[in-house]
Amino acid sequence: MSSVTFENVTKRFGEIAAVDALNLEVHDHEFLVLLGPSGCGKSTALRMIAGLDEPSEGDIRIGARVVNDVDPKDRDIAMVFQSYALYPHMTVRKNIEFPLDARKQPAAERAELVSGAAESLGLTDYLDRKPAQLSGGQRQRVALARAIVRRPSVFLMDEPLSNLDAKLRVQTRVELVELQRDLATTLIYVTHDQIEAMTMGDRIAIMRDGRLQQVGPPQDVYDNPANRFVAEFIGTPPMNTFAATAEAGRLLVGESVLQLAGHLRASVPDGPIIAGVRPEHFELADGAHATADSLSATAVLVESLGHERHIHCRLDSSDVVIARAAASEVCPAVGAPLRLIVDPQRIHAFNGDTGASYALA
Amino acid sequence: MRSRDASTPRTPSRRSKRFRETSLAYVMLAPSLVIFAIFVFYPFIKNFTFPFYQTSTAGGFGAFANESKPKWVGWEQWGAVLGSRDFWHSVWVTVQFVGLTVPLGIALGLLLAVIAHQKLAGITFYRTIFSSTVASSAAVASTIFFSLVGTQTGLWKLQINGHGILDDKTWALPAIAVVSIWQSLGLSFIVMSSGLQAIPDDLLEAARVDGAGASRRFLRVTLPLLSPTVFFAFVVGSISAFKTFAEIDLLNPIGKETGGTSLLAYQVKRLAFDSDSRTGQAAVFAVGLFAIVLMLTLIQMRLERRVHYAR
Numbered sequence: 001m002s003s004v005t006f007e008n009v010t011k012r013f014g015e016i017a018a019v020d021a022l023n024l025e026v027h028d029h030e031f032l033v034l035l036g037p038s039g040c041g042k043s044t045a046l047r048m049i050a051g052l053d054e055p056s057e058g059d060i061r062i063g064a065r066v067v068n069d070v071d072p073k074d075r076d077i078a079m080v081f082q083s084y085a086l087y088p089h090m091t092v093r094k095n096i097e098f099p100l101d102a103r104k105q106p107a108a109e110r111a112e113l114v115s116g117a118a119e120s121l122g123l124t125d126y127l128d129r130k131p132a133q134l135s136g137g138q139r140q141r142v143a144l145a146r147a148i149v150r151r152p153s154v155f156l157m158d159e160p161l162s163n164l165d166a167k168l169r170v171q172t173r174v175e176l177v178e179l180q181r182d183l184a185t186t187l188i189y190v191t192h193d194q195i196e197a198m199t200m201g202d203r204i205a206i207m208r209d210g211r212l213q214q215v216g217p218p219q220d221v222y223d224n225p226a227n228r229f230v231a232e233f234i235g236t237p238p239m240n241t242f243a244a245t246a247e248a249g250r251l252l253v254g255e256s257v258l259q260l261a262g263h264l265r266a267s268v269p270d271g272p273i274i275a276g277v278r279p280e281h282f283e284l285a286d287g288a289h290a291t292a293d294s295l296s297a298t299a300v301l302v303e304s305l306g307h308e309r310h311i312h313c314r315l316d317s318s319d320v321v322i323a324r325a326a327a328s329e330v331c332p333a334v335g336a337p338l339r340l341i342v343d344p345q346r347i348h349a350f351n352g353d354t355g356a357s358y359a360l361a
Numbered sequence: 362m363r364s365r366d367a368s369t370p371r372t373p374s375r376r377s378k379r380f381r382e383t384s385l386a387y388v389m390l391a392p393s394l395v396i397f398a399i400f401v402f403y404p405f406i407k408n409f410t411f412p413f414y415q416t417s418t419a420g421g422f423g424a425f426a427n428e429s430k431p432k433w434v435g436w437e438q439w440g441a442v443l444g445s446r447d448f449w450h451s452v453w454v455t456v457q458f459v460g461l462t463v464p465l466g467i468a469l470g471l472l473l474a475v476i477a478h479q480k481l482a483g484i485t486f487y488r489t490i491f492s493s494t495v496a497s498s499a500a501v502a503s504t505i506f507f508s509l510v511g512t513q514t515g516l517w518k519l520q521i522n523g524h525g526i527l528d529d530k531t532w533a534l535p536a537i538a539v540v541s542i543w544q545s546l547g548l549s550f551i552v553m554s555s556g557l558q559a560i561p562d563d564l565l566e567a568a569r570v571d572g573a574g575a576s577r578r579f580l581r582v583t584l585p586l587l588s589p590t591v592f593f594a595f596v597v598g599s600i601s602a603f604k605t606f607a608e609i610d611l612l613n614p615i616g617k618e619t620g621g622t623s624l625l626a627y628q629v630k631r632l633a634f635d636s637d638s639r640t641g642q643a644a645v646f647a648v649g650l651f652a653i654v655l656m657l658t659l660i661q662m663r664l665e666r667r668v669h670y671a672r
Binding site for chain 2: 050051052071072073077078079081082083085087088089098099102103146
C-alpha cells in the first residue's frame with residue numbers, strides 16, 4: 001500500500017500558514033496533481049511528504065504509517081526537483097547510482113539497475129557525461145532515472161517540466177504519464193500549469209493560500225468548479241464571470257435575461273450573484289435577432305488563433321467576456337452588436353461574497 | 362585592411378574624442394600608478410639588482426646607503442646564499458610553518474562554517490564571534506598571545522622543558538603557528554561559509570531523499586562541491602603563510618638565534634636591517650620567496666579548472 005494521506009495538516013512559517021488544515025488522500029497507484037498559483041502551499045505540501053519540512057500540526061501517512069518523524073531516507077519515496085538537483089561533480093552514471101549507493105546495494109546489482117533505468121529513459125549513451133554536458137531535457141531525464149532506479153513506492157515531482165521549452169514539455173508530459181503507468185506507483189505532481197494538471201492527473205487537487213479548494217478528476221473539476229477561484233483558474237481562456245441579479249429563477253444581466261436550469265433554480269437565492277459561463281458555451285448570434293436566454297453585447301476585440309477565434313465582448317452591464325468561436329464561423333466586426341446565446345445547463349452561479357458555487361449548495 | 366578604412370572613416374572629431382577618453386582614463390589612473398610605481402614596481406625590480414653587490418657591516422645599500430660603496434660581486438652571492446645551509450633551513454622551516462598553519466586553518470574554518478550553517482537559534486551571534494579575528498592584525502594577535510603565554514609577564518607563563526614555550530627550539534614554531542591560525546581563522550571561516558552558502562539547498566535535500574546520511578552528504582556532496590573554495594583558501598593561505606613575518610618578529614626572542622623560527626620573510630628583514638645590513642643576501646632570500654610564491658600561483662592557475670564544476 002502506498003497511499004499518501006494528509007490528516008488536518010498545517011504548516012506554519014512564523015505567523016503564516018503555508019498549508020492550512022489540509023485533508024487529502026492520494027490513492028495507491030494514483031497520479032495526483034497538486035495545482036495552484038505560486039505561494040499556494042502546494043510545494044510545501046510535497047516537501048512535507050518528502051520529509052524535508054515537518055508539519056506544524058496534523059499527521060501525514062504513507063500507507064498506514066504516520067511518517068511525521070520518519071527521516072526522508074526511510075519513507076520509500078523519490079523526488080524530482082524543479083532544478084533537477086543533479087550532483088554536478090558526478091557523471092550521469094554516478095548520479096543515477098547515488099540512491100543505490102547510499103543504500104549500500106551490491107555493486108553488480110547497482111550496475112544492472114542503473115543500466116536498466118538509463119535504457120528506459122534513453123540515457124545509455126550519456127552515462128559517462130557530467131550534467132553540465134547535457135541539454136535541459138537530458139538533465140530532466142537523469143533526474144527521473146535517479147528517481148525510478150530504486151523503485152520507490154511514492155514519486156514526488158516538483159514542477160519538473162517548468163525548465164523545458166514548450167515543445168519538449170508536451171512530449172515529456174506524455175512520457176511521464178506512460179512512465180507512471182508502467183511503474184504502477186503513486187505519483188504526486190506539483191505544478192502551477194493547469195494544462196499539465198488537466199492532461200496528466202487522474203485527479204487534481206487545487207490549492208489557494210494554503211487551503212484545498214477542490215479535488216477531483218480533471219473533467220469533473222472543469223465542468224463543476226467548487227468556487228469562483230477554481231472556475232477562473234482552470235481553462236484557457238478561463239471561465240467568464242460577470243455580475244448578475246437572481247430573481248425568481250432567472251438571472252438579470254443589464255437589460256438581458258437568462259433562465260436558470262432546474263438544479264440552480266432551487267439553490268440560488270434572489271439578489272446579486274456572480275454568474276459564470278465558459279467561453280466555448282457562448283453561441284454567437286446576430287444582434288438583430290432577439291432571443292430568450294441570450295446576452296446582448298458588443299464585440300470589442302477579435303483574437304485569431306488560426307483554428308479558432310476569441311471574441312472579446314462587452315455586455316451591456318459593462319463586464320467584458322470572451323466567447324470562443326470556430327475559425328469557420330462568420331467573424332463578427334468589431335463594434336457590431338451581438339447576442340451571446342447560453343444553454344441554461346451551462347450557467348454557473350457563485351456566491352458574490354464567498355465565491356462558493358451554488359450548484360454544490 | 363584598406364577596404365575597412367574606406368568604409369568606416371575615422372573623422373577628426375571621432376579621433377579627438379577617443380584621445381580625450383584615453384587621456385582621461387590615464388589621468389584617473391595616475392595617482393594609483395604613481396603609488397604602485399614608487400612602492401611596488403621600483404622596489405620589486407631593484408631587488409633583483411641587490412644580489413649582485415655585497416655590502417659590509419660598514420656599508421649600507423640603496424636607500425640605506427652611507428659613505429661606503431657596495432662592492433660588485435656578480436653571481437657569487439647568489440651561489441653563496443642559495444648553496445647555504447641557512448637558506449635551505451629557512452625554506453624548510455617556512456614549509457613546516459605553512460604545513461602546520463594552512464591545513465589546520467582551513468579545517469577549523471570549515472568546521473566553524475559547518476556549525477554556523479545550521480539553522481539554530483542565536484547562530485548569528487556565533488557567526489559574528491567566529492569571523493571576529495578578521496578585525497585583528499597579526500600584531501594584535503601576537504600581543505594577545507604574548508600576554509597569555511609570555512615567559513616573564515604572561516598570564517599562564519606556559520612552560521615546556523623548563524623554559525617558556527616561545528624560548529623552546531622545538532615548540533616555538535608550533536606556538537607561533539597557533540597564533541597565526543587563530544588570526545587567520547576569521548577569514549578562513551568567512552571564505553568557507555560563502556562556499557557553503559553557494560551550494561544549492563536542493564542538492565543536499567536530494568541527497569537526503571536519496572538516502573544519504575549526514576556524513577555521506579558531507580563527504581559525497583558538500584565537500585566535492587566545496588573543493589574550489591578549499592583550493593582557493595589553500596593557495597591564498599599558503600601564499601600568505603609563506604610571507605609570515607610579524608608574528609615571528611614580535612614573538613621569537615630566541616628563534617632568531619637558534620633558527621627554529623627563521624621563516625624566509627623574517628630572514629629577509631633580519632639580514633637587511635639587523636646589525637650588519639647584508640642587503641644583497643636578504644635580496645636573494647626575497648627572490649627565493651618570490652620564486653616559491655610564483656610557483657604556487659602557477660600551480661593554482663593550472664589546477665583551478667580541474668576543481669570547478671559547471672552547473
